[in-house]
Amino acid sequence: MEPPLDYSLLISNFTASHGHHGWPRQRLLHECLRAAIRDGTLAPGTRLVATRALASELGVARNTVLYAYEQLTSEGYVTTDRGGTIVAAVAPARQREPSVVVPHKGLSQRAQNLRHSTASAASGTPFVPGVPDLPSFPIGLWRRLLERAWRSLPTEKLNYGDPCGEPVLREAIADYLRASRGVVCEAAQVFITDGSQSSLDLCGRACADAGETLWMENPGYGGAMAAFRAASLKLEPIDVDDEGIAPRAEDWKERPPRLIYTTPSHQYPTGTVLSLARRMALIDGARSCGALIIEDDYDSEFRHDGPPLASMQGLQPDAPVLYCGTFSKTMFPGLRIGYLVVPPWLVQPLATMRQQSASRGRAADQIALAEFLRSGQFALHLRRMRRVYRERRDALVEALDKHLGSIASVQGASAGMHLALRWADPRLSDVEISRRALEQEGMIANALSVHAVAGQCQWQGLALGYGQVDPGKVDGLVKRLAGVIHLTAYENFYRKFK
Numbered sequence: 001m002e003p004p005l006d007y008s009l010l011i012s013n014f015t016a017s018h019g020h021h022g023w024p025r026q027r028l029l030h031e032c033l034r035a036a037i038r039d040g041t042l043a044p045g046t047r048l049v050a051t052r053a054l055a056s057e058l059g060v061a062r063n064t065v066l067y068a069y070e071q072l073t074s075e076g077y078v079t080t081d082r083g084g085t086i087v088a089a090v091a092p093a094r095q096r097e098p099s100v101v102v103p104h105k106g107l108s109q110r111a112q113n114l115r116h117s118t119a120s121a122a123s124g125t126p127f128v129p130g131v132p133d134l135p136s137f138p139i140g141l142w143r144r145l146l147e148r149a150w151r152s153l154p155t156e157k158l159n160y161g162d163p164c165g166e167p168v169l170r171e172a173i174a175d176y177l178r179a180s181r182g183v184v185c186e187a188a189q190v191f192i193t194d195g196s197q198s199s200l201d202l203c204g205r206a207c208a209d210a211g212e213t214l215w216m217e218n219p220g221y222g223g224a225m226a227a228f229r230a231a232s233l234k235l236e237p238i239d240v241d242d243e244g245i246a247p248r249a250e251d252w253k254e255r256p257p258r259l260i261y262t263t264p265s266h267q268y269p270t271g272t273v274l275s276l277a278r279r280m281a282l283i284d285g286a287r288s289c290g291a292l293i294i295e296d297d298y299d300s301e302f303r304h305d306g307p308p309l310a311s312m313q314g315l316q317p318d319a320p321v322l323y324c325g326t327f328s329k330t331m332f333p334g335l336r337i338g339y340l341v342v343p344p345w346l347v348q349p350l351a352t353m354r355q356q357s358a359s360r361g362r363a364a365d366q367i368a369l370a371e372f373l374r375s376g377q378f379a380l381h382l383r384r385m386r387r388v389y390r391e392r393r394d395a396l397v398e399a400l401d402k403h404l405g406s407i408a409s410v411q412g413a414s415a416g417m418h419l420a421l422r423w424a425d426p427r428l429s430d431v432e433i434s435r436r437a438l439e440q441e442g443m444i445a446n447a448l449s450v451h452a453v454a455g456q457c458q459w460q461g462l463a464l465g466y467g468q469v470d471p472g473k474v475d476g477l478v479k480r481l482a483g484v485i486h487l488t489a490y491e492n493f494y495r496k497f498k
Contacts, residue, residue, distance in 0.1 A: 007049065007057060010036060025060050030068040037077045037087055048078065048085040126477050128444040129418040129465030132329050133388055141377060145368040157363040163354040165192025166366040172373040173339050181300060182310035183323055185341045191350060192366065195338040196296065199324040200224050202340060203259070203294050204231030206353055207322065212258040217245050219451035219459050221268045224261050224296065237453035240267055244274030247285065256289040264312055266299035269451050269463035271412015271420045279312050286320045293321045299416030301330050301382055304390045306414070313341065327369070329417065330382060337369060389417055395471035396464065399478035407489060408461065417467035420448060426460040428489055434462065436484045443481060
């Protein structure tokens with residue numbers, strides 16, 4: 001005969017392992033007994049202690065025990081007879097032998113192919129790329145615009161909205177792009193999305209079939225790779241040099257693309273700017289093979305050296321270009337509003353597609369953003385932030401040259417909110433340095449090589465964001481980063497000649 005069960009110890013162990021110290025006693029007793037029945041501690045046929053006796057043993061009211069037993073009865077874990085309460089035979093007994101697990105794939109192949117994120121967008125972390133100076137955003141003004149939009153919002157706007165976006169915002173964005181980016185478009189060609197990732201996903205699904213070829217900058221933006229892999233496209237790496245994406249003549253012949261993804265204004269992660277000659281050649285090549293160019297106009301608003309460069313979309317009449325933009329960098333990432341400008345022939349098919357699959361709503365946010373654009377406040381904010389980022393860029397370039405000029409060079413500093421630090425010796429591991437910078441100094445310095453589309457790329461170094469970095473602290477931060485880099489370089493040299 002088995003010894004009687006110590007219910008006090010059973011509850012104590014359950015509480016310790018599950019941490020449910022704040023539960024009411026009746027719920028704790030019920031959950032504890034149910035767990036004991038399910039794992040076989042209380043085997044089928046076991047007669048539970050009478051309610052009065054258990055209440056006395058545990059020092060609780062009898063109603064507490066009654067509640068637990070009644071719950072177990074209603075759930076089928078116990079039955080009752082004249083002698084009391086018995087663990088039901090249907091309850092699973094404790095397994096004495098290892099259970100057999102039937103394997104299953106779980107995730108689709110496209111989900112398994114996704115890469116881990118290389119950086120966190122945590123606010124305030126030194127050198128994290130892609131995050132603007134959030135404290136500089138005029139949040140008070142934005143709050144007033146939102147309140148005004150909500151006050152004037154008719155009740156019908158609470159319904160599902162236009163899947164293509166609020167007309168007033170589409171008009172405002174079209175006007176802005178024509179004036180500031182040289183984009184040739186009408187409001188009907190502008191589709192509002194949930195951000196750049198949403199736009200890229202839409203491009204991949206709407207403009208190519210599974211298995212078709214997409215040219216991807218190498219190294220390139222991981223978010224774009226994820227979107228296009230999720231669309232089951234075949235990604236072909238095209239190397240990036242000092243003038244941006246550089247397809248060869250044999251690339252056009254041997255692996256012609258259906259789509260071409262590029263970030264011409266400030267390539268991610270290298271920071272290079274696509275030259276005018278390359279832009280024109282890319283458009284001509286796309287025309288000749290019937291391809292579409294996805295122009296992700298990343299960081300185009302922040303040009304530090306020289307005049308702003310016009311968009312590729314507006315360089316030639318009816319250019320085969322899908323133009324993507326977002327307000328995540330110019331305003332704040334949490335806004336989650338982007339836009340996609342498509343050729344006129346694609347307007348109707350895309351509108352039909354959005355009608356069936358797009359999220360609809362957030363009318364107040366879109367109306368407030370339209371007023372922000374129309375009122376001139378957006379342009380004022382951009383002018384202010386250009387000065388801020390230029391000052392931070394200058395401070396970072398100076399510090400990098402001072403502390404690391406002997407072993408690395410700065411590239412891609414003419415625009416945007418990040419630059420590339422490229423090793424003079426490509427054998428120096430940027431992945432190792434990136435890991436050490438995070439572990440030892442709490443800095444997010446993205447390794448350029450991890451952005452390779454497939455295998456390896458010719459870039460070794462770090463992508464350093466400066467959007468959030470106080471210029472007064474830059475020199476000290478770079479000095480600490482330089483310590484990590486110099487030590488790693490020395491260790492590599494020592495191991496080589498040991």
